Amino acid sequence: MPLRPIPLIAGNWKMNGVTAALAEAEALATLVATHGVARGGEVALCPPATLLMAMRERLGRSGIATGGQDCHARASGAHTGDISAAMLKDAGARFVIVGHSERRADHGETDEAVREKAAAAVATDLIPIVCVGETESQRLSGEAVRVVERQLDGSIPDGVPTEGIVIAYEPVWAIGTGLTPTLADIAEMHEAIRRRLVERFGEGGHSVRILYGGSLKPGNAREILAVDNVDGGLVGGASLLAKDFFAIISAL
Numbered sequence: 059m060p061l062r063p064i065p066l067i068a069g070n071w072k073m074n075g076v077t078a079a080l081a082e083a084e085a086l087a088t089l090v091a092t093h094g095v096a097r098g099g100e101v102a103l104c105p106p107a108t109l110l111m112a113m114r115e116r117l118g119r120s121g122i123a124t125g126g127q128d129c130h131a132r133a134s135g136a137h138t139g140d141i142s143a144a145m146l147k148d149a150g151a152r153f154v155i156v157g158h159s160e161r162r163a164d165h166g167e168t169d170e171a172v173r174e175k176a177a178a179a180v181a182t183d184l185i186p187i188v189c190v191g192e193t194e195s196q197r198l199s200g201e202a203v204r205v206v207e208r209q210l211d212g213s214i215p216d217g218v219p220t221e222g223i224v225i226a227y228e229p230v231w232a233i234g235t236g237l238t239p240t241l242a243d244i245a246e247m248h249e250a251i252r253r254r255l256v257e258r259f260g261e262g263g264h265s266v267r268i269l270y271g272g273s274l275k276p277g278n279a280r281e282i283l284a285v286d287n288v289d290g291g292l293v294g295g296a297s298l299l300a301k302d303f304f305a306i307i308s309a310l
């Protein structure tokens with residue numbers, strides 16, 4: 059029986075938060091320092107890029123990592139408004155989210171573009187959190203697993219160290235809606251993702267962390283995080299308040 063990977067709970071602040079919001083990060087650091095994290099889990103916050111450095115300072119030695127929300131595939135150059143993996147690393151980040159459905163929708167990011175970003179992250183010694191997930195109509199038409207398998211195949215670069223990459227399964231229709239798939243549907247999808255990873259990477263596929271994201275809240279975290287092959291969560295709205303995010307961490 060392969061060992062379960064170390065769980066990860068990552069908070070994605072999206073385009074929310076100015077300097078005052080760092081008080082929540084500090085409050086989270088205090089909660090984690092006081093109560094610890096169950097099952098030796100890892101915790102990360104991915105704020106807007108403007109807050110990365112200040113957040114890193116305020117989190118201090120709490121053990122909470124930081125991450126970016128996107129990176130460019132190139133290391134530097136004439137790409138106005140973009141940010142490179144090296145810049146995130148320089149700001150203290152350990153993770154970077156790539157291929158979030160909001161970026162795929164708002165910026166037309168393809169699997170190929172996501173794969174290049176993930177490769178840039180790995181080359182910079184950052185851990186990419188590669189997001190995949192079906193839309194509501196794809197789920198209703200029974201294509202959910204096929205869509206996610208296609209995204210996985212296209213979005214993960216070859217030759218990556220499997221413990222250095224994270225997958226986040228986020229059904230698009232569950233993001234910010236308060237809706238979640240049934241536990242059976244989450245189990246089915248996470249098992250399908252695991253199978254695909256093992257087909258591609260062999261035994262190493264078992265060490266890839268597969269997070270669930272989409273309306274993960276204090277009230278549903280315990281049951282969702284207990285599902286087989288769910289190695290943690292990617293949390294949006296509920297990561298903005300320290301007490302809610304910590305309640306999810308505590309549900310590990």
Ligand SMILES: O=C[C@H](O)COP(=O)(O)O
Pocket residue numbers: 070158228232233234235271272273274292293294295296
């Ligand atoms: O990256 C996080 C996800 O998009 C989930 O967002 P949510 O927890 O607000 O539904």
